[in-house]
Amino acid sequence: MDELLAPVKALLGPAFPLVWTMVKIVGILAPLMLCVAYLTFWERKVIGWMQVRIGPNRVGPWGLLQPIADGIKLFLKEIVFPTKADKPLFVIAPIMALAPALAVWAVVPFSDGWVLANIDAGVLFVLAIGSVGVYGVIIAGWASNSKYPFLGAMRAAAQMVSYEVSMGLALITVLMVSNSLNLTAIVNGQAEGRFADMGLSVFSWNWLPLLPMFVVYLISGVAETNRAPFDVVEGESEIVAGHMVEYSGMAFALFFLAEYANMILVAAMTSLFFLGGWLSPVGFIPDGFHWFALKMSAILFFFLWIRATFPRYRYDQVMRLGWKVFVPLTLVWILVVGVWMMSPLTIWN
Amino acid sequence: MIEFKTLLFYLFSAVLVLAALRVITARNPVHAVLFLVLAFFNAAGLWMLLQAEFLAITLVMVYVGAVMVLFLFVVMMLDINVERLRQGFWSYLPLGALIALLMVGEMSLVLGSGYFGAEAFPGSQVTADASNTKELARVMFTDYFFPFELASIILLVAVIVAVMLTLRKRPGNKAMHSSEQIAVQRNDRIRMVKMAVEVDAPAAKGE
Numbered sequence: 001m002d003e004l005l006a007p008v009k010a011l012l013g014p015a016f017p018l019v020w021t022m023v024k025i026v027g028i029l030a031p032l033m034l035c036v037a038y039l040t041f042w043e044r045k046v047i048g049w050m051q052v053r054i055g056p057n058r059v060g061p062w063g064l065l066q067p068i069a070d071g072i073k074l075f076l077k078e079i080v081f082p083t084k085a086d087k088p089l090f091v092i093a094p095i096m097a098l099a100p101a102l103a104v105w106a107v108v109p110f111s112d113g114w115v116l117a118n119i120d121a122g123v124l125f126v127l128a129i130g131s132v133g134v135y136g137v138i139i140a141g142w143a144s145n146s147k148y149p150f151l152g153a154m155r156a157a158a159q160m161v162s163y164e165v166s167m168g169l170a171l172i173t174v175l176m177v178s179n180s181l182n183l184t185a186i187v188n189g190q191a192e193g194r195f196a197d198m199g200l201s202v203f204s205w206n207w208l209p210l211l212p213m214f215v216v217y218l219i220s221g222v223a224e225t226n227r228a229p230f231d232v233v234e235g236e237s238e239i240v241a242g243h244m245v246e247y248s249g250m251a252f253a254l255f256f257l258a259e260y261a262n263m264i265l266v267a268a269m270t271s272l273f274f275l276g277g278w279l280s281p282v283g284f285i286p287d288g289f290h291w292f293a294l295k296m297s298a299i300l301f302f303f304l305w306i307r308a309t310f311p312r313y314r315y316d317q318v319m320r321l322g323w324k325v326f327v328p329l330t331l332v333w334i335l336v337v338g339v340w341m342m343s344p345l346t347i348w349n
Numbered sequence: 350m351i352e353f354k355t356l357l358f359y360l361f362s363a364v365l366v367l368a369a370l371r372v373i374t375a376r377n378p379v380h381a382v383l384f385l386v387l388a389f390f391n392a393a394g395l396w397m398l399l400q401a402e403f404l405a406i407t408l409v410m411v412y413v414g415a416v417m418v419l420f421l422f423v424v425m426m427l428d429i430n431v432e433r434l435r436q437g438f439w440s441y442l443p444l445g446a447l448i449a450l451l452m453v454g455e456m457s458l459v460l461g462s463g464y465f466g467a468e469a470f471p472g473s474q475v476t477a478d479a480s481n482t483k484e485l486a487r488v489m490f491t492d493y494f495f496p497f498e499l500a501s502i503i504l505l506v507a508v509i510v511a512v513m514l515t516l517r518k519r520p521g522n523k524a525m526h527s528s529e530q531i532a533v534q535r536n537d538r539i540r541m542v543k544m545a546v547e548v549d550a551p552a553a554k555g556e
Contacts, residue, residue, distance in 0.1 A: 089383075120480045124406040131414025135386070138418065142379060142425050150425075157422045161415055181482055320527060 024116050028105050036260040037067035043304050050308040077249035082144055085246065089143035094247065094254035097136025100129045101261040108268055109184045111278045111289040122183040123175065126269060127168055130224075134160040136258065137226075137233065137243045144246040152242025156226065156233040159318060163223040166326035170217040173210050173330075173337045174273045177348045187277035193347060199283025205276035209347060212333050214274045216326050218299070221266035223318065225259060228307040232315050263303055264296065271295035358398055365391035378429045379421065386417050403482045 009016050041056065041063070048055025056063040081087060107122040109115035119125060134156060141153020175181060178189040190196075193204030207214045223230040234242040244255050271277055271292060278292040313321070341348055368388040375381040389412045396405035489497050 119402070121402050121406055121482055124403070124410065124482070128406045128410035128414060131410055131418075134414075134418055138421055138425075139383070153425070154422065157418050161418055164414065181480075316525070317527070 021116070025106075028116060029102060032102070032105060032261065032264065033257070035264055036257055037071065039260050039264065039300060040070070040256070041067045042300075043307075046301070046304045047308045050305070071253070074253040075250055079249040079251050080246075082146060082246050084145045086143040086145065089139050090246075091251070093136050093140035093143055093243075094251045094258070095136070096139060097133060097258040098254045098261070100133040100136075101258045101265060104129045104265055107183060108265075108272070109187065109277065110292060112184065112188075112287070114289065115184065118182070118184060121181045123171060123181045123186070126183075127164070127171070130265075131160075131164055133258070133262065136255070140243040140247070140255070144243070146246050148239040148241075148245045149243045151239045152233050152235075152245075155235075155239075155315065156243065159226070159230070159233060159322075160224060162319060162322040163220045163326075166216055166322055166330055167220040167224060169327065169330035169334065170213040170220065171273065172334055173213045174206055176334070176337055176341065177206065177210070179348075183272055183277075187272055187279065190276045191279050196283075200281075201276065201279055201283065202281035205274065205279070207274040210274065210333075210337070212329060214270075216330055217274065218270055218302075220322075220326060221270060222303060222306065223322065225262040225266055227259075227263065227303055229310040229313050230318055231312060232318055235312065237312075263300060267296040267299035267303070268292075270299050275299075354398060358395065361391045361394040361398070365395065378424050378427065382417065382421050382424050385420075386413055389413050389417065401481065403485055 005020075012019055044066075045055040045063075056066040059065040059069045081090060104126050106116045107119055107125050109118070137156040137160075138153045141149040141151075141156070144150070174186065178186040180186060180189065190205045191201055195201065195203035226233045232238075234244070239245075244252055247255065275295045276291075277295075278287050278289055280287045280291055340346060365388055368384045368391065371384040372381050372388065375384060389408060393405040393408045393413075396402075396408065
């Protein structure tokens, strides 16, 4: 690789690191956007099959060009500004929703060493940038100067702050057992242990010893991305579409892209923290990016599955689950893991 | 040629100062809060330049991600009349200026004296590639263990007090209890009644 790049390096001189980083960013974002587009298609197909329908099948073979057609349609539509909207904030809001969802991918390792920025405090970075995403929703709700968007913004603020708490507390146990905040180190830490030595690395991943935290993290992830059954922020039957009511065209599409990019991100994070990232479940098959992709796809399918299965939570039930069930559960489990690590029965050393 | 880092420092500082100024001059309180968010973000950038990445990321996570969201939540629902708030600006100015001067003086004393320099603290002589977070945790849970625990207890007390102050027990409150709702049995809701079949008496003929 270095030999191949040598002439490019000589040509660009000091600007090479900048250009090379840009190339890497495009290399991450372009496939990501493609995944987002086809995740929407896959969602419609899966939910269609679950409801004994066919789903989109008109545009292209098996309907495969449907997301492209949707994108072109949204791109060509006019963006309507409500009369008394706060125009600068109205424009910034969708950008604020999408930008954090993309920025977090900088620290996601796709395989051993395949990472844009291998920073020490990777987990903190993910939590910090992830928590900024809520501003897009709140600003959209306020800037629209309309009732339903405002209600959506209120709900979004309360819900996302609540579930960040349980998400962060669930991650503390992961940090405790892996003794690092670096995402690559967290994955590599899951490759060690008694079962991994027997060639069954699947049982040494964090999901088994931290099973309650795995469940809490996954469900909080669904709530954090405002997906069904926690989609009270949009709640079509109550507040039409929440913060997105007044948006049209590409501005609306950005919110849509942000939601799906966040879904893929939560899937990636869950597989890194609890499902061993790119590690192979058994010893005789090599590790690699394909395992990471497979685990992410399974979690994304789970997201679509629960959307087709469960009715929407009532708003007070969402809050109750976050504060009265998940937070106490995670606090107790942190204590359990702490005692377990210090006891002679520890499996992490 | 100036270093790239220096350029970044001036960029962050300029945006920080401008945003902070707009916080107190913006007419709309929601705009003021959003400018405060921008100020926090740039302060985090400055800390990042000082290689204090743990502090920088925590600032974004705690203040931008949680505190300011709740702040915005409250400010959005208030109907604040900025004009009335600005009345009496000149009469309050001397007191405000005095407090500001006092703070500047204190800060220069703290920063200028050697008490809080990098040399004054044990464990600060770490190499640049050491994990900032790990070093901080090591100092916090060894040398500064009791102050740290004390601070967290004070915060916990504040949390409990805030909940107690706003908790109202009203008579006739119809709050739902999910555990009771889930534990409900069929017999709690339905009562099966046995009764004789009622037959409409056929209308008498010939009326």
